[in-house]
Amino acid sequence: MSNTTSNAIEVRDAVKRYGDFTALKRISLSIKDNEFFTLLGPSGCGKTTLLRMIAGFEDVTEGAIFLYGDEIENLPPHQRPVNTVFQNYALFPHMTILDNVAFGLEMRGKSKDQARSRAGEMLELVQLSQFAARKPSQLSGGQQQRVALARALAPQPKVLLLDEPLSALDLKLRKAMQLELKHLQRETGITFIFVTHDQEEALTMSDRIAVMSAGEMQQLGGPKDIYEKPRNMFVADFIGETNLLEVSVDGINNGRAVCHLGGGHELTCDAVDGVGVGSHVHMSVRPERLYMSDKPVETESLKGRIKENIFVGTDITTIVDLEDGPEFVVRTSNSDRGNKRIFEPGAEMYVNMELGAARLLVD
Numbered sequence: 285m286s287n288t289t290s291n292a293i294e295v296r297d298a299v300k301r302y303g304d305f306t307a308l309k310r311i312s313l314s315i316k317d318n319e320f321f322t323l324l325g326p327s328g329c330g331k332t333t334l335l336r337m338i339a340g341f342e343d344v345t346e347g348a349i350f351l352y353g354d355e356i357e358n359l360p361p362h363q364r365p366v367n368t369v370f371q372n373y374a375l376f377p378h379m380t381i382l383d384n385v386a387f388g389l390e391m392r393g394k395s396k397d398q399a400r401s402r403a404g405e406m407l408e409l410v411q412l413s414q415f416a417a418r419k420p421s422q423l424s425g426g427q428q429q430r431v432a433l434a435r436a437l438a439p440q441p442k443v444l445l446l447d448e449p450l451s452a453l454d455l456k457l458r459k460a461m462q463l464e465l466k467h468l469q470r471e472t473g474i475t476f477i478f479v480t481h482d483q484e485e486a487l488t489m490s491d492r493i494a495v496m497s498a499g500e501m502q503q504l505g506g507p508k509d510i511y512e513k514p515r516n517m518f519v520a521d522f523i524g525e526t527n528l529l530e531v532s533v534d535g536i537n538n539g540r541a542v543c544h545l546g547g548g549h550e551l552t553c554d555a556v557d558g559v560g561v562g563s564h565v566h567m568s569v570r571p572e573r574l575y576m577s578d579k580p581v582e583t584e585s586l587k588g589r590i591k592e593n594i595f596v597g598t599d600i601t602t603i604v605d606l607e608d609g610p611e612f613v614v615r616t617s618n619s620d621r622g623n624k625r626i627f628e629p630g631a632e633m634y635v636n637m638e639l640g641a642a643r644l645l646v647d
Contacts, residue, residue: 292317292352292443292475293338299346300333307333309499310347315477316491317352320469322478324486325496326522331479334496335445338477339368352442367441369449373432375420382407382416385435392439406434409468426457430464437472444469446478450485462488483523487511495519511570517645520568527569529610533561533644541644543567547608551584553642566645571601571615573641576625576633584637588612590627600626604635 293315300308308330315321323331336342338349340361348355356364375384385403390396407413410430420428429449436444446465450458466489469476480486486493487507495502495510495518503515514520521528531543534550541555551567559565580587591603591611597618604612612635616624627633 290317291315291350292319293477294350294353295334295338295347296350297347298334298337298344298349300330300337300342301345307499308337311499311501312347313494313501313504315475318473318475320466320476320478320489320491322480322486322490322493323496324480324483324493324522325502326481328498329496330499331496332447335368335447335477335479338443339366339445340364365442366445367436367439367443368445368447369432369436371448371451373420373428375428375431375435377420380417380419381412381423381431384420384431385438388435389438402438403434406438407431409437409471410434410464424457425453426461429453429461433465433468437468437474441474443475443477446476448479448481450480451482458485459488465489487523495522497522513643514568514645517566517568520566520643520645525571525613525615527567527571527574527610527612529567529569531565531567531644533559533563533565536561543642543644545586545606545609547606547610549586549606549609551586551637551642553644554640556644556646558646559644568643568645569612569637569641571613572599572617573638574612574614575616575636575638576602576604576614576627577636578625578627578633580634581636584642585634586612586636587632587634590629590631590633592629593626602626604633606635 291314295311295313298308298311311334323334325331333342337344344357348357382403385406386399389399389402407416410433412430415423450461462485490507492506493510494504497518503510503519511523520526529545531545533541534544535542536555539555540552543551586606588604588606591605594601599618600616602614604614614635616626
């Protein structure tokens with residue numbers, strides 16, 4: 285394989301059909317060398333299909349896939365310098381942990397001593413050296429997942445594919461493994477391509493994210509860009525919590541759009557291409573970019589009444605009914621720092637918006 289390109293993977297106009305059903309619709313993207321790249325989307329969006337095409341488990345109906353500049357369409361899976369970690373760890377129950385990691389290396393022609401030496405290095409990398417002589421059934425789910433990672437990393441693949449590998453773990457262990465995976469990716473320098481339906485997981489680990497829906501890529505970018513500047517309604521709604529508001533654009537002045545929310549309420553935000561005066565579109569406002577006060581402030585202020593406060597540990601979620609307008613969700617940190625206020629249900633107050641919090645969406 286030549287390594288004259290900074291892209292580990294390049295997908296060009298890839299289409300995948302199963303009979304009359306099109307699972308992937310002309311996907312094009314580049315994944316950089318040494319990048320933690322995530323394919324994110326709901327079940328059935330095509331993310332696992334694309335991963336399996338890169339691995340060689342699915343044929344490409346149209347288009348092409350390149351690995352470090354070389355087309356790999358005709359290479360069988362075992363000849364691609366790519367390894368895959370699946371949801372189920374697929375460990376051999378009768379083998380020790382060390383032998384599980386060494387097995388694949390022996391199948392690739394390494395001597396038993398070479399394979400066991402390399403397996404020992406990998407178990408040290410995933411901090412499981414002390415369990416080398418145990419069987420898989422003697423390990424927790426998180427430990428078994430780390431064994432599967434060690435086994436996949438042992439042959440030093442150019443690209444590691446991970447198909448929802450954390451989905452079987454409980455929440456606390458998932459969060460710990462997210463940080464562990466990111467650490468492993470940085471330490472090994474291997475390109476990771478990660479598939480998940482969990483947006484928080486994607487935001488935590490990824491250098492870049494491709495958000496997918498119904499076989500199409502909706503948006504590609506870094507976690508902050510995807511979260512703060514969603515391109516359309518699907519991305520805004522799928523990535524985190526947001527207030528999705530139906531608005532009409534009443535005017536555009538100096539790159540700012542004046543938007544009517546109903547009930548005489550107006551907000552201004554940056555104009556976007558494709559949305560003109562008279563457009564009826566949606567606006568996205570993240571709950572944590574809002575705060576409450578008993579008087580209007582110089583920024584955008586909307587008068588409303590508290591409907592409900594919901595305690596969720598780190599935050600307090602407040603539901604606000606605007607006068608003759610839509611409902612707003614405001615999220616306030618559960619902290620005494622700053623001048624944030626929590627109002628009791630029934631209280632009249634103002635919802636205020638941080639500068640740049642509102643974003644128009646091209647539906």
